[in-house]
Amino acid sequence: MAAPVKTVGDVLLKVENISLSFGAVKAITDVSFEIREHEILAIIGPNGAGKSSMLNCINGFYHPQEGAVTYRGLKRHDVDPHEAASRGIARTFQNIALFKGMTTLDNIMTGRNLKMKRGLFWQALWAGPAIAEEIEHRRKVEDIIDFLEIQSVRKVPVGRLPYGLQKRVELGRALAAEPTLLLLDEPMAGMNLEEKQDMCRFILDVNDEFGTTICLIEHDMGVVMDISDRVVVLDYGRKIADGAPDVVRKDQAVIDAYLGVQH
Amino acid sequence: MSTSAAVRGAFDPNADTFPKLLIRNANRFGDRPAYREKEFGIWQTFGWAESLANVRAIACGLAALGAKRGDKIALIGDNRPRLYWTIAAIQAIGGVPVPVYQDSVAEEVQYVLDHAEVGIAYAEDQEQVDKLLGNMARCPKLKTVIYEDGRGMRHYDQPFLFSLERLEDIGRKFDAEHPQFFEQEVAKGRGSDISIIPYTSGTTGRPKGVMLSFDNLIETSRRSVAFDKLSETEDVLAYLPPAWIGQHYFSFGQAMVAGFCVNCPESGATVQTDLREIGPTFYFAPPRVWEGLLTQLMVRMEDAGWLKRKAFVYFIDHARRVGLGILEGKSVGLLDRLLYALGELLIYGPLKNVLGLSRVRIAYTAGEALGPDIFNFYRAIGVNLKQLYGQTESSVYLTIQSDNDVRGDTVGPPAPGMEVRIDDAGEVLYRGPSVFVGYYKNDEATRSTKTADGWVHTGDAGVFTTDGHLKIIDRVKDVGRLSGGGLFAPKYIENKLKFFPYILEAVAHGAGHDHVTAFVNIDLGAVGNWAERQGIAYTSYQDLASKPEVYGLIRSNIEQVNRDLAQDPDLAASQIKRFLILHKELDPDDGEITRTRKVRRNIVAERYAALIDALYSDRKDVDIEAKVTFEDGRMGKIKARLRIEDAATVAPAMKKAG
Numbered sequence: 023m024a025a026p027v028k029t030v031g032d033v034l035l036k037v038e039n040i041s042l043s044f045g046a047v048k049a050i051t052d053v054s055f056e057i058r059e060h061e062i063l064a065i066i067g068p069n070g071a072g073k074s075s076m077l078n079c080i081n082g083f084y085h086p087q088e089g090a091v092t093y094r095g096l097k098r099h100d101v102d103p104h105e106a107a108s109r110g111i112a113r114t115f116q117n118i119a120l121f122k123g124m125t126t127l128d129n130i131m132t133g134r135n136l137k138m139k140r141g142l143f144w145q146a147l148w149a150g151p152a153i154a155e156e157i158e159h160r161r162k163v164e165d166i167i168d169f170l171e172i173q174s175v176r177k178v179p180v181g182r183l184p185y186g187l188q189k190r191v192e193l194g195r196a197l198a199a200e201p202t203l204l205l206l207d208e209p210m211a212g213m214n215l216e217e218k219q220d221m222c223r224f225i226l227d228v229n230d231e232f233g234t235t236i237c238l239i240e241h242d243m244g245v246v247m248d249i250s251d252r253v254v255v256l257d258y259g260r261k262i263a264d265g266a267p268d269v270v271r272k273d274q275a276v277i278d279a280y281l282g283v284q285h
Numbered sequence: 286m287s288t289s290a291a292v293r294g295a296f297d298p299n300a301d302t303f304p305k306l307l308i309r310n311a312n313r314f315g316d317r318p319a320y321r322e323k324e325f326g327i328w329q330t331f332g333w334a335e336s337l338a339n340v341r342a343i344a345c346g347l348a349a350l351g352a353k354r355g356d357k358i359a360l361i362g363d364n365r366p367r368l369y370w371t372i373a374a375i376q377a378i379g380g381v382p383v384p385v386y387q388d389s390v391a392e393e394v395q396y397v398l399d400h401a402e403v404g405i406a407y408a409e410d411q412e413q414v415d416k417l418l419g420n421m422a423r424c425p426k427l428k429t430v431i432y433e434d435g436r437g438m439r440h441y442d443q444p445f446l447f448s449l450e451r452l453e454d455i456g457r458k459f460d461a462e463h464p465q466f467f468e469q470e471v472a473k474g475r476g477s478d479i480s481i482i483p484y485t486s487g488t489t490g491r492p493k494g495v496m497l498s499f500d501n502l503i504e505t506s507r508r509s510v511a512f513d514k515l516s517e518t519e520d521v522l523a524y525l526p527p528a529w530i531g532q533h534y535f536s537f538g539q540a541m542v543a544g545f546c547v548n549c550p551e552s553g554a555t556v557q558t559d560l561r562e563i564g565p566t567f568y569f570a571p572p573r574v575w576e577g578l579l580t581q582l583m584v585r586m587e588d589a590g591w592l593k594r595k596a597f598v599y600f601i602d603h604a605r606r607v608g609l610g611i612l613e614g615k616s617v618g619l620l621d622r623l624l625y626a627l628g629e630l631l632i633y634g635p636l637k638n639v640l641g642l643s644r645v646r647i648a649y650t651a652g653e654a655l656g657p658d659i660f661n662f663y664r665a666i667g668v669n670l671k672q673l674y675g676q677t678e679s680s681v682y683l684t685i686q687s688d689n690d691v692r693g694d695t696v697g698p699p700a701p702g703m704e705v706r707i708d709d710a711g712e713v714l715y716r717g718p719s720v721f722v723g724y725y726k727n728d729e730a731t732r733s734t735k736t737a738d739g740w741v742h743t744g745d746a747g748v749f750t751t752d753g754h755l756k757i758i759d760r761v762k763d764v765g766r767l768s769g770g771g772l773f774a775p776k777y778i779e780n781k782l783k784f785f786p787y788i789l790e791a792v793a794h795g796a797g798h799d800h801v802t803a804f805v806n807i808d809l810g811a812v813g814n815w816a817e818r819q820g821i822a823y824t825s826y827q828d829l830a831s832k833p834e835v836y837g838l839i840r841s842n843i844e845q846v847n848r849d850l851a852q853d854p855d856l857a858a859s860q861i862k863r864f865l866i867l868h869k870e871l872d873p874d875d876g877e878i879t880r881t882r883k884v885r886r887n888i889v890a891e892r893y894a895a896l897i898d899a900l901y902s903d904r905k906d907v908d909i910e911a912k913v914t915f916e917d918g919r920m921g922k923i924k925a926r927l928r929i930e931d932a933a934t935v936a937p938a939m940k941k942a943g
Contacts, residue, residue, distance in 0.1 A: 127326075164325035169436075174554030176326060227437060 030251065031059030034203060034235050035080065040089035042075055042259075049075040050086065051259045057203065062229055062236045064246040067256035068279055073239040074116060076256065077205050080237070081106045081113055094202070108136055110202035114192045116211060116239075122181030126172055126191050127163065129180050133198025134159040166194045169231070170224060186217035193224060197232075204228065206238040210245055218242070222249050243280070247271060255279065301476030302499045304340070304377040306541040308471065311337035314517055314544050320366035323551040323559055331366055333544070339367075339453070341467050343374035346456025347405065348466065350429055350447070354379030354473070357401045357482065361385040361394065361416070362409025364523035364549045367433050367449055369537055371407050376480060376499075378470045383482045383494070384528035387413065393492075395420040397484050401494060401725065402426050407449075410434040414441070476500040482725050483530050485677050494725030495530075495677045502534065505680045505719040506542040508701045512685065513647050517544035519566045520644070524556045530677040531651070535569055538680075560641035568648045572655040575670070578640055579659055600628035601665070608633075608665030613689055633666040642668050649673050651682070651696070656784035660693035672696045674757055678734065678741055679703075680719035684755045695754035705755060706740075711772060712761045713747040714740045746774060748855045758856070763886075765796030771858025773801065775886070778859060781849060785842040786811045790871050790878070792889050793861070794897055800862040802900040804893070805839055806870050812838070827868045827925060836930050839866060843932040857937030863900050864932060865907070868925040874914045896927065905929060 035057040042050040050072045057063050065073050078084040080091060082101030090099050093109065112133075120129050137159065138145070144152035167173055170190050175183055180191055189209060196204055209225065210218045226249055228234050240246045246253060247267040255263040255270060257279040263270050270276055300306045310319070316332035323329070331339075352358065358375045360382055362368050375382045383401045385394055387409065394416050398406065404426050408414045414432050421427055432438065433449045447455075460467065480499040484492040509515075523536035536547040545567070550559035586597050607621045617625075637643045648663070648670045655672075663670040674696035675682030683705055686697035699705040703717035716739045723731040735741050746764040747757045758764065758774035765773045775793040778801065782791040789808040795801035807830055815838065816823055823829040847860040871877040871884065877892070878884050890897065892911070899907035906928045913921050 161325065164327075168325060171552070173326070173551045174558070177558075230439070231437070 030061045033057070034059045034094065035237075036092040037076075037080065038090050038092065040076070040079055040086045040091070042072075042079060042084060042086040049259050050079070050256075052089075053256065053259070053261045054089075055254050055261065055264055057235060057237055059235055060229070060233055061251040062225070062238070062249055064250035064253045065237065065239050065256060066241075066243065066246055066253060070258075071256040071279075072259040073256055074207055075259075077113065077207055077237070077239060081111050081205060107199065110200075111205065112196040112199040112201035112203075113205035114189075114196050114207055114209060116207040118185075118188050118192055120180045120188060120192055120195070123179055125177050125179055126175050126183070126194075127167070127177060129191055130163045130166055130194045130198050131159065133195035134163065136199060162200075163194075163198055166197050169197075169227070170194050186213050186220070189213065189217075189221065190224070193221075193228075197228065197234075200232075201234060203235045203237065206236065208239050208241060210240060210242055218245060225249060301503065302376060302471070302474035302478065303373055303480065303503070303537070303541050304471045304474060306503070307333075307337055307340060307373050307377075310541065310544045317517060317544070318546040319540075319544075320369065321546060321548040321563070322366050323549070323555070323562075326551075328548075328562070336366070336370060336373075340370045340373045340377060341460060342453040342456040343371055343449070344377040344456065344467060344470070345459040345463070346447075346452035346454075347374060347380070348378050348470070349455045349459040350405065350452070352378060352380055352405055354470075356380045356405070357383050357403050359383045359385055359398055359401065359403040359406040360527075361387055361389070361406065361413045362433065362527070363387050363553070364527050364532070364536065364547075365409065365433065366547075366549060368407070368409065368527060369547065371431075371449075372481070372537060373541075376474065377467065379473060379478070381479050381482055383484070384533065385484070386526050386528045388526070389416075391416045391419050395423055397492065397494075398424045398427055401482060401484075405429040405431065407431045408433070411437040411441075414438065414446070418443070474499070476503065479722065481533065483528060483533065483677055493727055493730055496722040496725050497530075497677075497680055498722050501680045501719050501721060502538045503542060504702075505682075506534070506538040509682075509685070510539055510543045512687070512701055513567070515539060515543045515545065515567060515647075519543065519545035519646075520548060520563055521545065521567050521569075522548050522550065522556070522560055522563055522565045524550050524553075524559075525569075525571075530681055531569060531675075534681045535567075557641070561639070562641075564641060564644040566644045566646045568642070568645050570648070570650060571652045572650055572659075573653070575650055575655060575663065576659055579662060582636070582640070597632055600632040601662075603628055604633060604665035604667075605661065608667065609661060612664055612667060612669065613691070629667065636666060637668065645669065647671070647688075651675065654780045654784075655693070657693035658784065664691065673700075674755065676743060678721045679715060679717075680721065683715045683717070683719075683743075686754075690754075692754060695750060695756050697755065698753045699755070707747055707749065710761060711746040711748070711758075711764055713743045713745050713755065713757070715743065716740045746772075748772070748853070750853075756853075767795055767801070767858055768797055768799045769858060772855050773859050774856070777856070778803070778846065778850070778861070779884070781846045782842065785845075787815065787838060788842060790882075790884065792871075792884055792886070793859075794890075794900065795859060798901060801859045802897070803843070803861050803864045804889070804896070805843075805864055805866045807835060807839065807866060809870075826870070827923070830866045830868055831925075831928065836866065836928065839864070840930060840932050847932060847934050851935040851937050854937065860934040861932055862934060863929055865896065865900065865927050865929045868909065868927060869911065869913060869923060872913075875912075899929060 033056045038054050040050055040053050065076055067073050075084060079086050082103040085100045090097050091101055140152045140155055144150060167176055172190060180188055210221050222245060229236050250267060253267050253270045255276050262275040262279060263273045300309050310333045314333045316334060318330045319333040319336045320331045321328050358380050360368055360371060372382045383403060385397050398420060406417050406427060408417055408430060414430060417430050429445050431447045431449055431452055435448055476499045478499055479496050480502055482494040482496055484494050521535055523532060525532040540547050548563045550556045586594060603624055607617050607625055610617045611625055645668055648668055651673045671686040671691050673682040673685040682700055683703050684697045685700045703715055705715045707713055720741055744761055745757050746759050746761045747755050749755055758777035763776060767773050773795040778793040779791040782788045787808055788805055790806035792804040793801055809826055812835060821832060821834055843861050843864055850860050851857045873880050876888050896907055906926050908926050910922055910924050913923055915921055
C-alpha cells in the first residue's frame with residue numbers, strides 16, 4: 023500500500039496568548055499555538071491540564087479573559103459558538119452528548135441542521151421544497167453512515183447502543199456538518215483496544231478522505247503518537263511542548279509532567 | 286403467468302451457458318428486477334436488460350485488458366450485483382471464475398490464486414485488495430487487480446489496479462470498436478465448458494478446486510426449478526459467502542434459469558433487517574440460523590406481558606398439534622382449522638413477519654443436524670422448511686425433500702436424476718448429471734473420489750429408511766462397528782442427545798464393544814433452572830451433576846433416544862445401556878473439544894480411560910481425578926466420585942427384509 027503523501031497547508035486557526043480563569047482558579051495561562059490546514063493536531067496533558075478548556079475556548083463555549091483566536095483570517099476575542107459552527111467548526115464531547123431516545127439516523131440528521139435552508143414552517147409541514155431538501159440531506163447522512171460502517175444500527179435508538187458505537191455516532195453527527203475543523207474531545211476515552219483501533223482508522227480516514235483538519239484531545243499517549251502530525255502538551259494550564267510526536271516524546275518537561283515531578 | 290410456465294418446463298437447447306441464459310432473460314424479462322442491492326439505506330434495483338448491459342461492458346473490459354478464453358479469474362468479495370455480473374462477464378468471454386471466500390486470510394487466498402494460476406483478480410474493497418497486493422510477489426501470474434469499492438483507495442496508484450468503473454469505461458470503448466465481439470464470444474461457449482471452479486473449504490488437507498461445467502449447474506438448476514416450481518417472481522436473499530457452492534447455486538444458477546431476483550443485503554450485520562424488508566419467497570439457511578432465530582424469539586417472548594405469553598404458548602401448542610397436518614394437506618378437523626386460522630391471525634402471521642418469513646414458500650436447511658423440535662416449530666407455524674443434502678462435487682444437492690414428504694430426521698430421497706447408493710462400508714455414493722468434471726490439477730484426488738463408472742464417494746456414512754429417505758449419520762471415518770456387527774455412529778447418537786435442552790455435550794462409546802455407553806455434560810443453565818423449579822438445592826456444577834434427580838432427568842432423555850434408535854433397524858443395536866454425567870464441562874482449554882465445539886474423541890478417550898473402563902464393568906460408581914486448566918493458565922485437580930447408571934433399552938423394530 024502506497025503511503026499517503028500529505029500536504030499540510032497554511033495556518034487555519036491561531037490561538038494567541040489565551041488565559042482563562044474561573045474565579046481564582048487559573049485553567050489556562052498564556053497559551054499560544056497554531057493549527058494548520060489538513061493536519062491532525064493532538065492536545066495532550068495530565069488530568070486538569072486545561073485540555074478541554076482549551077477546546078471550549080476555540081469553539082466559543084468559554085470566553086477567555088485574555089488573548090484571541092484567529093480562525094480563517096478572522097480574529098476574535100470572544101468566539102460565538104453558533105458562529106463557530108456556521109463557519110465550519112464541529113466538535114464532539116467527552117461525555118457523549120447525543121439524543122439518547124432518537125435513532126442513529128436522526129441524531130446524525132441533526133448535524134445537518136445548520137445546512138438546512140427551509141425554515142421551521144416548511145419543515146414542520148414537511149411539504150414542498152422541504153421534502154426535496156430533506157432527501158438531499160438524507161443522502162449526505164447515508165454517505166456518513168456508510169463511511170462509519172454503522173448501517174446495522176441506523177434505526178436503533180442511540181441510548182441502546184454500546185459506548186463505542188455511540189462515540190462513532192457522535193463523530194458522525196459532527197461530520198454531518200461538513201466541518202473544516204473538527205474538534206474531538208477524548209474520542210477514545212473508555213474504549214477497548216479494538217474500538218480504539220477502529221476509531222483511529224476513522225479519524226485518519228476523515229482526515230484523508232474529506233481533508234478535514236482535526237484537533238483532538240487524548241489521554242492515551244500511544245494512540246496520539248501514532249495518528250497525529252503534531253502534538254501540543256499542556257500541564258497546569260501552560261504549554262510545555264509543541265512539535266512532532268517523536269520530538270515531544272523525548273522532551274524532558276513532558277516526561278516530568280507525565281511522571282508527576284513536583285512543581 | 287404464461288411465461289413462467291414456459292420457463293419452468295422449457296428446455297431451451299440453445300441456452301447451454303449462463304451468458305446465453307442472461308441474454309435470454311434480458312429479452313424475455315426486460316426490466317423485471319434481476320438484482321437488488323441495499324445501498325445508502327435504499328434498495329437499488331437492476332433489471333435483467335440493465336444487468337446484461339453491465340455484464341457486456343465488464344466482459345469487453347476484461348477482454349481489453351487481455352483476458353483470453355480459458356483464463357482463470359478470481360473473485361473475492363461479498364454478495365453484490367457487480368460480483369455476479371463479473372462472474373457472468375468472465376463466463377461470457379470464455380474465462381473461468383474462481384470464487385474465493387471473502388473471510389480467507391492472505392495465505393489461503395494465495396494458495397488458491399497460485400493453484401488456479403489466476404492472472405486477473407476481482408476484489409470487493411480495500412481489505413480484499415490488500416490481501417491480493419500482499420500476495421503479488423508470491424503469485425507471479427497475478428498481473429491485474431480490479432476493485433469495486435474505491436473507499437480508502439485514493440493513494441493506491443499501482444498501474445495494474447483498475448476500478449470496476451474504469452474497467453467498464455474501457456469495455457464500452459472496446460465494445461464500440463468491436464461491436465460483434467460480445468455476441469461472438471458468448472456464442473463460442475459450450476455446455477461442456479467449465480463454468481466455475483469453487484474451492485472446497487478443505488477440512489482435511491489442502492483445498493481442492495472442483496471443476497463444474499455449465500451442463501452440471503444448468504441441468505441441476507433446471508431440474509430443481511421444476512421440482513420446486515420456482516418462477517421469475519421469486520425473491521432470494523444472497524447472504525452466505527458467494528464462494529460457497531450453495532450460495533452460487535441459489536443466487537446465480539437457479540436465478541439465471543428461473544429468472545428470479547437476487548437481493549444483496551447492505552452488510553453482514555444488517556441481514557436480519559434486510560430479510561424482513563425483502564421477505565424472500567425462497568430461502569436457505571444453515572441450522573445455526575434457524576436455531577438462532579428461535580432462541581431470539583423465545584428470549585423476547587419471556588419478556589412479553591403475560592397475556593401475550595399465554596396466547597403464544599396456547600397457539601404454539603395448537604400449531605404443534607395440527608400445524609404440520611395443515612401444511613402437508615392432511616385431513617384436520619374443522620374446529621382445529623378454525624383455531625389455527627385464528628392463531629395465524631394473532632400469533633403465527635405476526636411472528637413470521639418479524640422473522641422475515643411471511644412470504645417464504647420454500648425454505649431449506651442443510652449442513653448440520655437441526656433438532657426435530659426446532660424443525661417442526663417452523664413447519665408448525667406454516668414455514669415450508671425442508672432438508673436437503675449435498676456437496677460441492679454434486680453441484681449442490683443429491684437428495685431433496687418434496688413438499689408433501691418432509692421429515693426432520695432425514696435428508697430426503699435422491700433428487701430427480703440422481704442415483705444414490707450405500708456401499709458395504711456404509712458410505713453414501715451417488716451418480717448423475719450434476720457430478721463434477723474433476724478436481725483442478727489433481728487427478729489423483731479425482732480418481733480416489735470418482736470411480737471409473739461415475740460413482741462419487743461422499744465420505745459420509747448413511748442409511749436408507751424403509752421408504753427410501755436417506756439419513757446421514759456421521760463421517761465414514763468416525764463410524765465403527767459394535768462387536769456384534771451393528772453399526773456404531775457416535776455423532777448421530779450424540780446429536781440426538783444434544784437435541785435435548787438439558788444436554789450440552791455427549792460422547793458415545795461403543796466401537797469394538799457389545800453395547801453403547803455415553804458420557805453426558807449437563808447444560809448448567811437449563812438444568813439449573815429445572816432444579817430451581819423442582820426445589821432442588823445445589824452448590825456447584827459438580828454437585829448438580831451428581832444429583833439423583835438430575836440422573837433421572839438425563840436417563841429419561843436417554844431412554845427417549847433409545848426408543849428412537851430402536852425404530853431404525855440399522856441403528857437399533859447402538860442403544861445406550863449405561864451412562865454417567867461428567868463432573869465438569871468438556872472444555873476447549875483442556876483440549877477436550879475444539880473451539881468450534883467438536884469433541885476430540887481420542888483425547889477424551891485417553892483422559893477418561895478409567896471412566897470408560899468402569900462403564901463397561903458392573904461398577905455403580907467410579908473415582909476420578911482430573912486435571913483442569915483455569916482461565917489464567919494455572920493447573921488444578923478435581924476429585925470426584927461419579928455414579929454410573931443404567932438406561933432401559935427397547936427391543937428393536939423388525940429388521941427389514943433384504
